[in-house]
Amino acid sequence: MADGPSILVIGPRWVGDMVMAQTLFSALKQVHPGAAIDVMAPAWAGPLVARMPEIRAWIDAPFARKKLEFGKRWRVGRSLAGRYDRAIVMQGNWKAALVPWFAGIRRRSGYRGEMRFGLINDMATLPPEMKRKTAETFFRLAGGGSFRPPRLSVDEENQSALLAGNHLTRGGFAAFMPGAEFGPAKRWPEEKYAALARTFLAGSLPVVLLGSVNDRAVTNEIARLAPGTIDLAGRTRLEDAVDLLAAARVAVTNDSGLMHIAAAVRTPVVAVYGSTSPENTPPLTDRRELVWLKLDCSPCHRRECPLGHMNCLKTLDVRLVEGAVRRAIGAGTPA
CATH class of the missing domain: 3.40.50.2000 (Glycogen Phosphorylase B;)
Incomplete structure (x- = not known):
């Protein structure tokens, strides 16, 4: 009781x-x-x-x-x-x-x-x-108390099984979450993620793609452009994503649900913003780097770009995100 x-x-x-x-x-x-x-x-x-x-x-x-x-x-x-x-x-x-x-x-x-x-x-x-x-x-809505960031528990047994099954090690891979259920105006282009993945792979840091079955078209294209990435989108349960993200060295992500999960398991997060604003829905962690161009038309909070150009994401250079990753993991190289 x-x-x-x-x-x-x-x-x-x-x-x-x-x-x-x-x-x-x-x-x-x-x-x-x-x-x-x-x-x-x-x-x-x-x-x-x-x-x-x-x-x-x-x-x-x-x-x-x-x-x-x-x-x-x-x-x-x-x-x-x-x-x-x-x-x-x-x-x-x-x-x-x-x-x-x-x-x-x-x-x-x-x-x-x-x-x-x-x-x-x-x-x-x-x-x-x-x-x-x-x-x-x-x-x-609680009417009191102090604001505390989300913190999700991790199933270490499930985590170990997932790492072994995908030939990964704790802290030995980068997690990319290139999807966003909200719509394309939240998604950094696939070719940008692929270019970043090739940089990591060249430095011997494996890259794991995470997302739902709805993200498969996006992750398939990244895997095609960056051979060697491990595409697990649609192949894991949500609780598996929690445990895998907790083991990642860094998470590179759009403004998405998986971004908030990565923050809640204390993995360094590099979050890319387009149609939304990190001032409203940031990853709730101090281990984060926020990448946002702050164009005059952003944030528009639309599912699709109302101007038809998606400049807030298409002109966001890979080098900006790579630099943010280096700062997030506190090292000179991604590997």
Whole structure:
């Protein structure tokens, strides 16, 4: 039995947001040390939530994106009736607030979002300047505590098996995460990643490509242009990516969910920004180098370049990123 409140958190639907959500979970534990915190999130999130020591349990959110599924939400909500003292809804849409309401949870916290008066009865205020600062926005929902960067636990047994199976050693490879689910305006071009990979391979530092099955077209092209890279995109589970990133010497990445995972396992991160800004969603670690051209048209926060040229990423030279890598790993060469 918990000696603090039982809290149901309706979690985010994106990998990076789920990692940043740990800023809320750790703050809740500071405010309520005995709290039992459960997180409702999509199936992919279960293994990630399991790496957060603040969380008691993950609960599946079996709802399709952009679908109301009113009856399913009612059934899930009623199955949770009587179990929680408080709910915190991290998503901004009104559908996400239905399950706590159907569950009869008396205190339902969140930001106003999509006209959720009544569904949310403990309304938090979000200053306009905080709108895109995701981690800080999540943290404020705790109502107290100090801001702590996410820290994911590592399964050393799984890590060792993954390293052995791919002929890698701890600290002996670079991880590249060239994908971004948000859209192409976040992706540094494949030929740039490939040029950087060839530099590393020439210095005898193996390069591992990580990502989801949706990133395979991107990673396949990099592997074609940089023979010898190890393409694991779509071939690993999310928890495998956590453990592999924890063993990497450096992670080179777009602004993506895997970037936040790399930061949360304390691997040096070199993050490339285009349509988004490192002032809003930086990797939450002091072991980072941020590469951003700060063009007049950036950040536009669009999935695709509204001007059609992608200059914020296409004109970002490989040498800038290579220099950032050297600074991140504190050595004169990548190898």
